[in-house]
Amino acid sequence: MSEEETETAPEKLALDAWHRAHGARMVPFAGYEMPIQYEGIVAEHDWTRAHAGLFDVSHMGQLTLEGPDGDIAAAAEALEALVPGLVSSLKPGRMRYTLLLAEDGGILDDLMVTNTGQHVALVVNGACKWDDIAFLREHLPDDITLTHHEDQALLALQGPEAVDALGELVPAAAELVFMTAGFYDWNGVPLWISRAGYTGEDGFEISVPADHAEKLAAALVEDKRVKPIGLGARDSLRLEAGLPLYGHDLTAEIDPVTAELTFALSKKRREAGGYHGHARISGALSDGAxxxxxxxxxxxxxxxxxxxxxxxxxxxxxxxxxxxxxxxxxxxxxxxxxxxxxxxxxxxxxxxxxxxxxxxxxxxxxxxxxxxxxxx
Structure with a gap:
């Protein structure tokens, strides 16, 4: 997924003071001051592989789409004009990796899309979220409502012991499997939890109201299996996992076939089309990139x-x-x-x-x- 530094003054995360109190070295990244490391990139990388690492990924964009009168099907159908994956077939609590495509089939972003049962939810990359929002507003029908949940923080708990650590706080979340998600309650705080991530390890992403993020982060790291982890180790983990980074491994000049992301092209839609760049992508599939x-x-x-x-x-x-x-x-x-x-x-x-x-x-x-x- 993607991150690039910006030239504007970086914003502060809801957990900015918490990161600094835990010894983080902060750097400008994707428009925010972000923790690059705490005790060292290699040590944090190894800890996540062996135990559980807590990453603050609140710079990413959390969006929801709704059709008229909250119609999820209308929102899913509208989004399918801009992505090559099937969205309308997602059952509540199911999620899918997909690509936001320019009209010529170039990749504008890679993202996660979920049917929450209440709306279609998107998690987009922090460095291009404002461009994504503008593109979506321009290309979605006027009767589709797009909401940017800026009041939500996003934490990722990753590693082989993540399920046990999170299970101590939210036992029901341990029943999730990869690429599923649901609404949960933690001491009266509403959480949206998905079993997914960007490290190649088992793990979870937790959307939490920003004003409760510090309390949740503190509760998680009270568990001796959990340590806060910076963006440096997140990058080395995702590289080992072969996961592309938008703005580096993926750009608007690259199509999904060239990027070796054909798994994100739903088979039913490869022939049927109906999304941006279908002709270019179909040609690359048949002729080779x-x-x-x-x-x-x-x-x-x-x-x-x-x-x-x-x-x-x-x-x-x-x-x-x-x-x-x-x-x-x-x-x-x-x-x-x-x-x-x-x-x-x-x-x-x-x-x-x-x-x-x-x-x-x-x-x-x-x-x-x-x-x-x-x-x-």
């Missing part, structure tokens, strides 16, 4: 960063869009785009890093297997 998003494993310990050039022999065949050192695997990994002829798994390539050509090979993603809970 000129480039493809790939994973790379590099030799040595020097990581490739965004913008590093990828070579096959003396010919540049692509560019790195995300890269770093994998704490879990103990070597550098990267994500990028290469010409389709060089996208085969195990293809030998080189990456230009600090005036050196480093050997690399195309690797299957995710680099670290997902551990989502889909039911016993």
């Amino acid at each position: 000129a480039q493809k998003r790939i994973g790379l494993v590099l030799d040595g310990r020097l990581p490739a960063r965004e913008g590093s050039e990828i070579f096959a022999g003396d010919t540049q065949v692509g560019t790195v869009t995300s890269g770093g050192f994998s704490p879990t695997l103990g070597h550098p990994i990267a994500m990028g785009y290469v010409d389709a002829a060089h996208a085969e798994i195990d293809a030998a390539l080189e990456v230009q890093v600090r005036n050196k050509r480093l050997p690399a090979r195309v690797a299957k993603m995710p680099f670290v297997q997902h551990r989502y809970f889909r039911g016993s």
